[in-house]
Amino acid sequence: MQKKLIKVQAEDNVAIALVDLVQGDRVQYEGEEINILSDTKAKHKIAFVDLDKEDQIFMYGVLVGKAMFPIKRGDVLTTENVKHQSDLVTKKTRTVSWNAPDISKWKDRTFMGYHRPDGQVGTQNVWLFFPLVFCENRNIEVLKEVFEKELSMGKERKQRQLLRNLINGNDADFNDGKAETSSETFDNVDVKFITHQGGCGGIRQDSQTLAKLLAGYVKNPNVAGATVLSLGCQNLQIDLLKNALNDIDPNLNKPVLIYEQQQMGTVDEMLNTIIKDSFAGIKAANAIERKPASISKLKMGLECGGSDGFSGISANPALGYASDILAAVGGSPILSEFPELCGVEQELVNRCVNDEDAVRFMKLMKAYEASAEAAGSGFDMNPSPGNIKDGLITDAMKSAGAAKKGGTSPIVAILDYGEYVTKPGLNLLCTPGNDVESTTGMVGSGANIVVFTTGLGTPTGNPIAPVLKVSSNTILAERMPDIIDIDTGAVIRGEKTIQQMGEEILEYVVMVASGEIEAKADVLGQDDFIPWKRGVSL
Known part of the structure; x- marks a missing residue:
């Protein structure tokens, strides 16, 4: 039987509805019975404990908001009763040790690519x-x-x-x-x-x-x-x-x-x-013809757009596991969208290999947020109407799920927009959260393939790099089969683990990189290119 609720981490005080819940339902979760106090659509969150006014709300193990007034256990979280809040980050507090995934089946894997004189290898020509x-x-x-x-x-x-x-x-x-x-x-x-x-x-x-x-x-x-x-x-x-x-x-x-x-x-x-x-x-x-190349030559952009309440528990962590495998074999995953890292800065700062990169990341984040606030906006205004409708009601909540695309590997470089990726391992690139501006920037920094998670569906592509769409849920994959390349809905149903799904994503990436499968965005001729002007674009 499919679970009806899930908590991402033990210390979270909210849970995600995996199915539609009705007021009066009594849901069993980890030996406890929870009385559902209001109709709650799948993907939305309920309070797992009684919350008083100003109480902090934790999800994915990080601070994602605060209660605007008392919220009873079993009641739904909304934009009316929850406000964005995130931790203040001032410095690197510790060095994070990394438990790298098993790469025995990946370390010698190759794809068929186009070799360039500078040693890079293309997935397209x-x-x-x-x-x-x-x-x-x-x-x-x-x-x-x-x-x-x-x-x-x-x-x-x-x-x-x-x-x-x-x-x-x-x-x-x-x-x-x-x-x-x-x-x-x-x-x-x-x-x-x-x-x-x-x-x-x-x-x-x-x-x-x-x-x-x-x-x-x-x-x-x-x-x-x-x-x-x-x-x-x-x-x-x-x-x-x-x-x-x-x-x-x-x-x-x-x-x-x-x-x-x-x-x-x-x-x-x-x-x-x-x-x-x-x-x-x-x-x-x-x-020029395709020839074998190590998958360490892949520079994989990590993108999300049209996210929903399932993105952070299926598509994004599965892509994060694929990212970790690629980083472990010497490839270069690229995590961008700085407005959508608001709330998880401390984790990312602590994952920076070099202290100088930790400082640079904080400076770029603060300068970006200051420019947004000067224009009368701010990172807290980042969730779109579609995000909110599907359960992502604060920027920190959205960011905590979005950051899962970057897995858990050490961060080897912090790059500003327009700077080129040269180091193997996870790179952080300063871009807007805007789908096309971000994808455009990652490809300009060397990404030769992009994997794009979505819960609502988006046709975004790129003129020179394949952009693979990964759905967080099967309903979307069945409704928009011409757009979605990979469906991670099996994770929501409990049929596959995050690790299994991550390996499936990377297998698919290798096939697309080799020219064996064409990305749906390329089939549709979706060649989107929007440069970021350094004014405010969220």
């Missing part, structure tokens, strides 16, 4: 087009239409006809207008396109941050080469991108084609040149 400024978005869209339709046997447009001729080895710019059939296939390369609204018009720091982010996309092992369009007069100058590329890798051995419209004459002349040059690069990239 992408030729990437992007602009330095929004003024070039239209030209990017034209190139997207040309390349996507022609390489997929599309038809008609002047530039598309040029590309068709190039594919068939015809040096002439245009033929008599008759369509020709492509004689060459491009099975080993994807051509992807990014547009954005930045590069000019904002503060200079935004352009500098965008330059670092775009340089990270070029550096990402999933990218074989890139075509970059500049207008010429914008804040994000070509030299700014080149400097960012040099900072991230002075020995970058990857083709990067850069074009400045104000120096190239007409749009048609520029596009024709870009198509010819880029086609040569795409053709060369297509010759």
Whole structure:
């Protein structure tokens, strides 16, 4: 028989409803009978003890809120009777010892990836087009239409006809207008396109941050080469991108084609040149084939979005166990979304290997929260209406569950937005909690695959990295099968352990990284890219 209630840790004074409960129900839990005082939907929390006004509320073993007025044992917690509260963190208080998982079956595992000259290995092989400024978005869209339709046997447009001729080895710019059939296939390369609204018009720091982010996309092992369009007069100058590329890798051995419209004459002349040059690069990239690589070459972004009251007890801890395995074999999991780490700072500070990283983490968190408060918001306003509806009623409660994605491994580095992952082990990256901004940032920091847990469902993807969706419950997986890759609902039903589910997630990651399975987000063509402006974005 399925349990009706669960406490995450023994010291918690609240319990999670695993099924819908009705006022008057008497529920047996660990030898005790609890009288349910109000209708409680699955995923929501009930008080496990009588709470007086101002009493602290603990879940996942951490402080997640306080009672606004007395709450009786068996009554439901709501936004009306509970307010956000979290512990004040001032310093590292102890060093946490780590019980690493058994990696005997994983230490020699490989995936089939694309090897790069710098030693990184990609899970995809992408030729990437992007602009330095929004003024070039239209030209990017034209190139997207040309390349996507022609390489997929599309038809008609002047530039598309040029590309068709190039594919068939015809040096002439245009033929008599008759369509020709492509004689060459491009099975080993994807051509992807990014547009954005930045590069000019904002503060200079935004352009500098965008330059670092775009340089990270070029550096990402999933990218074989890139075509970059500049207008010429914008804040994000070509030299700014080149400097960012040099900072991230002075020995970058990857083709990067850069074009400045104000120096190239007409749009048609520029596009024709870009198509010819880029086609040569795409053709060369297509010759790169997958080869075996250790799974230690995986840099796995850990993301959550559309979370529910089950996320913190099924999908997130299962992903956390997969993260621990990857860290133990020398891979690089990446935990981000700093607003959703509010309330678990002490645990994370104590897990930092270096004291300097502990200090940096606290500084980044405090600066971020201060900027949010200066704008009239704050981390306590982070839960979305969907989160609250499904039982995540305070930011600390949401954060305590969200942090489970990072497992229990030591933290080897604290990175600010736009900084690149270089160390094996768990890395913390400062990003917003916004799904796309966070995913965009992790991929810009080197993630070659992202695993995204969700309780409500979200279609988020990325142009150059597979984004796998993991549902916290089976109802969601059955309702949105075109979006969900992995279902962890068996954990809620008690059919699988967190460890078993974590290993299943990592097995699936290896298959996607090897090109054996396509992520649902890629099937849907979900290529989301939103850079973070360092203003407030929660």
